[in-house]
Amino acid sequence: MPQSEKKAVFLDRDGTLNVEKGYIGNLDDIELYEGVAQAIRRLNDAGYLCILTTNQTGPARGYYDEGHVQALNQRVCRLLDEQAGARLDAVYYCPHLGPAAGGVVEPYNVDCTCRKPATGMIDEACRQLGPVDRRHSWVVGDKATDVEFGHNAGMNSVLLLSGYGLRVLAGEYQVLKQPPTLVARRLPDAVASIIEGSKKQVSV
Ligand SMILES: [Mg+2]
Ligand SMILES: [Zn+2]
DSSP states (O other): OOTTOBOEEEEOOBTTTBOOOSSOOSGGGOOBOTTHHHHHHHHHHTTOEEEEEEEOOHHHHTSSOHHHHHHHHHHHHHHHHHHHOOOOSEEEEEOOOOGGGTOOSTTTOSOOSOSTTSSHHHHHHHHHHOOBOGGGOEEEESSHHHHHHHHHTTOEEEEESTTTHHHHHTTSSSOOSSOOSEEESSHHHHHHHHHHHHHHHHHO
16 A cells, blocks of 8 residues: 555444433533543554544534534543543534434535435545545444445444444344444454454564
8 A cells, every 4th residue: 555545443423432322412421431442542553543423413403503513522532532542533523414304403404425324524534634545444333324334435344232233233223235344342342353453464
């Protein structure tokens, strides 16, 4: 691969980093899963770009404003830093939801190109952070739409069993249109597999 291409892990937020609790109205209700901050720190230290990519339909549904989404994301960043000195290199969120899907608040009630599984957030990250080695990069999340997001972007994917993942795997929530590259119990297990896999690639 060209030297300038970086490896990246695109991380979902709810059910992946923080405990899935539905729409979070109170900042204090953000709670990272055990070991998540340490796992992100491992990715930082291994040289992976760590990029948050999250669908947040609260503003389009009228549950809260866009500033609240940003405050929630900042709270996640602060907890990652406090618990392990871990860092996200960039944060992207889609606040949109088309009218047919229940979006009611302007200007968020539009069909956009950034709502996962569309690849707008990954494309924007690649423009802003430089070329990404997609073949060795990953999308990690707890929904079928996260797996599809990785597939659409030409990346590997991990379906976690935290959040909605167990129900996705059981066929009770969403439909997996393609199998994930890996299934992992929680984010720290996914990170271990990603890092161990990349070591193997180096050694052969
Ligand atoms: Mg999720
Ligand atoms: Zn969007």
